[in-house]
Amino acid sequence: MSGVAQFVAARLRAWDVDRVFGVPGGAVDPLVSVLTGDSPTPEFVQARQEESAALMACAHAKLTGRTGCCLARSGPGGLRLLSGLYDAALDRSPVLAVVGEEPVPPGVSDRRRAVPASQLFAQVSEYSERVTDPALVADALDRVLRAAVSGRGVATLILPRAVLEAEAPPGPHGDQEATASPLHLSPPVPPPDRQVRRAADLLNDGRRVAVVVGPDAAEGAGRVEDIAELLGAGLAKTPLGRDVVPDDLPHVTGVAATLGSAPAAALVRDCDTLLLVGAHDFDTCLLPDTGPRHVVCVDADSGACPVADAVPSAVRLTGHVATALDALRPLLRRQADRRWRADVEEAVREWHAEGRTKARRFFGMAVSPRSVVAELSARLPERAVVVTDSGTALDWWTRHLQLRDGMRAALSRHLGTPGAAVPYALAARLAFPERPVIALIGDGALQAGGMNELITVRRHLERLADLPPTLFCVLNNEDLSRLTWERRTAAGDPRIPATGGVPAVSYTDYAGLLGLPATRCERPGQVAPVWRDALAGRGPMLLEFLVDGDMPPDWAEPAGHRGAAEPALRSAGTGAWRRKIATTVSDLFGSA
Numbered sequence: 001m002s003g004v005a006q007f008v009a010a011r012l013r014a015w016d017v018d019r020v021f022g023v024p025g026g027a028v029d030p031l032v033s034v035l036t037g038d039s040p041t042p043e044f045v046q047a048r049q050e051e052s053a054a055l056m057a058c059a060h061a062k063l064t065g066r067t068g069c070c071l072a073r074s075g076p077g078g079l080r081l082l083s084g085l086y087d088a089a090l091d092r093s094p095v096l097a098v099v100g101e102e103p104v105p106p107g108v109s110d111r112r113r114a115v116p117a118s119q120l121f122a123q124v125s126e127y128s129e130r131v132t133d134p135a136l137v138a139d140a141l142d143r144v145l146r147a148a149v150s151g152r153g154v155a156t157l158i159l160p161r162a163v164l165e166a167e168a169p170p171g172p173h174g175d176q177e178a179t180a181s182p183l184h185l186s187p188p189v190p191p192p193d194r195q196v197r198r199a200a201d202l203l204n205d206g207r208r209v210a211v212v213v214g215p216d217a218a219e220g221a222g223r224v225e226d227i228a229e230l231l232g233a234g235l236a237k238t239p240l241g242r243d244v245v246p247d248d249l250p251h252v253t254g255v256a257a258t259l260g261s262a263p264a265a266a267l268v269r270d271c272d273t274l275l276l277v278g279a280h281d282f283d284t285c286l287l288p289d290t291g292p293r294h295v296v297c298v299d300a301d302s303g304a305c306p307v308a309d310a311v312p313s314a315v316r317l318t319g320h321v322a323t324a325l326d327a328l329r330p331l332l333r334r335q336a337d338r339r340w341r342a343d344v345e346e347a348v349r350e351w352h353a354e355g356r357t358k359a360r361r362f363f364g365m366a367v368s369p370r371s372v373v374a375e376l377s378a379r380l381p382e383r384a385v386v387v388t389d390s391g392t393a394l395d396w397w398t399r400h401l402q403l404r405d406g407m408r409a410a411l412s413r414h415l416g417t418p419g420a421a422v423p424y425a426l427a428a429r430l431a432f433p434e435r436p437v438i439a440l441i442g443d444g445a446l447q448a449g450g451m452n453e454l455i456t457v458r459r460h461l462e463r464l465a466d467l468p469p470t471l472f473c474v475l476n477n478e479d480l481s482r483l484t485w486e487r488r489t490a491a492g493d494p495r496i497p498a499t500g501g502v503p504a505v506s507y508t509d510y511a512g513l514l515g516l517p518a519t520r521c522e523r524p525g526q527v528a529p530v531w532r533d534a535l536a537g538r539g540p541m542l543l544e545f546l547v548d549g550d551m552p553p554d555w556a557e558p559a560g561h562r563g564a565a566e567p568a569l570r571s572a573g574t575g576a577w578r579r580k581i582a583t584t585v586s587d588l589f590g591s592a
Contacts, residue, residue, distance in 0.1 A: 054084025
């Protein structure tokens with residue numbers, strides 16, 4: 001091993017980093033040359049711009065559980081990289097950013113050539129280090145990777161070009177120093193017995209228990225379902241935990257979020273005991289002012305409980321989630337009174353029935369965006385991966401997509417980055433070559449950056465052509481729908497083209513220019529056949545649906561129409577909590 005760049009590549013491999021997303025140029029070129037060479041190093045995937053590279057690394061981390069990695073030069077490259085890194089930081093995804101630094105020639109006073117990388121990345125990073133001595137690279141790289149893994153966030157390594165081009169200093173173990181596995185995980189430690197018994201007592205005393213799972217509950221998904229059944233609890237999911245448990249379980253109420261499902265919001269609002277499992281992205285705005293009587297949080301680390309400030313009395317079981325659930329399960333008693341569970345299941349059935357009715361509703365000849373996602377949901381192949389963008393595509397993903405066991409989902413949760421779905425889908429495709437991948441994208445989000453990364457897809461077309469389908473579903477309504485509906489809901493304003501309009505583009509023609517297969521759907525009767533043919537194919541394809549821009553999401557419907565199932569909810573069963581769903585939705589989402 002002759003140089004620092006070769007050493008860095010080998011060390012990344014030792015840390016199980018199998019893919020590096022980035023943009024070449026300037027100071028990072030020595031490392032890019034190694035990553036694109038013949039040696040067995042991590043694969044380099046060139047993005048069209050640095051923000052997309054960071055988004056790809058974030059999606060890779062979310063979907064695989066391994067550390068994502070991206071690289072860029074400093075200056076303008078670093079500035080663009082930063083916005084994508086905040087997606088990883090806010091969603092607690094481990095990502096390593098390698099930033100190359102060019103020297104500023106003596107006497108140059110142009111400040112644009114001297115963007116201070118150390119200061120720039122300090123705020124977004126769990127840990128950031130600039131290395132100027134080649135002898136310190138090994139320890140520095142291990143420190144930043146440990147910080148990314150343990151802190152579940154961004155860690156940044158800043159390497160001047162002179163360091164990357166330097167000869168690697170000899171180590172005490174020769175080349176083994178670069179390839180030996182540096183990560184040693186401690187065995188899972190259960191939480192203290194006293195805390196486990198206290199949590200079990202609270203859960204056993206609950207009569208209306210709600211369980212909310214987040215992404216960190218994936219390792220204990222089966223245990224969560226067992227505990228929910230034992231306690232007669234309803235179960236909801238955070239947006240990042242969308243794929244932790246399947247949607248076809250009768251007591252799964254959907255996504256618990258500000259713009260999530262009405263049954264999930266009512267479940268959280270009216271429970272007397274709330275169990276949060278790995279739910280670091282739980283939205284505390286769902287909690288009523290009085291809050292549930294008891295809250296139990298099971299989290300991987302002490303800083304992950306989102307209700308600690310809102311409910312100081314919450315019992316916290318900190319540590320390995322599956323181990324904590326294993327310790328808790330034997331102390332729980334089966335809830336004999338199943339009325340709460342029966343009410344939850346009835347509300348879920350009615351909510352799904354209402355969703356099916358809405359998906360079949362359309363006006364004139366326009367395609368309903370609800371039907372696009374509902375028809376996809378009915379045909380989802382086994383083990384599919386479905387990613388979504390921000391905007392109303394997220395609303396239909398939340399409302400009408402039914403995930404089964406083994407399927408995966410991902411999104412930019414806290415930052416809601418427009419244009420994230422295409423980079424996410426490409427990262428998913430490379431990480432899971434055996435799975436179908438579908439991206440739901442609004443036309444505004446696609447123009448925000450996704451169109452550029454379709455060029456990246458085209459670059460890998462030969463490689464992807466024989467793989468299961470990679471489908472980019474574009475909902476084209478020539479409108480920034482989420483912003484439009486927020487404006488309409490808040491003030492009753494009509495569309496304002498100057499602020500909400502999206503320039504008319506034929507995305508089918510654009511894909512054709514790139515050499516990507518594409519099809520365009522303009523009529524409601526074409527939706528099902530388009531999905532059937534696309535899902536039966538292979539390789540990448542763009543599907544453009546011309547959808548009705550006047551179709552409101554649930555949260556934006558007028559009060560008189562919001563919840564066609566409301567009469568059934570008021571009359572069915574015995575649960576008084578279900579009669580509050582309309583009030584819950586009105587309080588959370590406002591009225592038009």
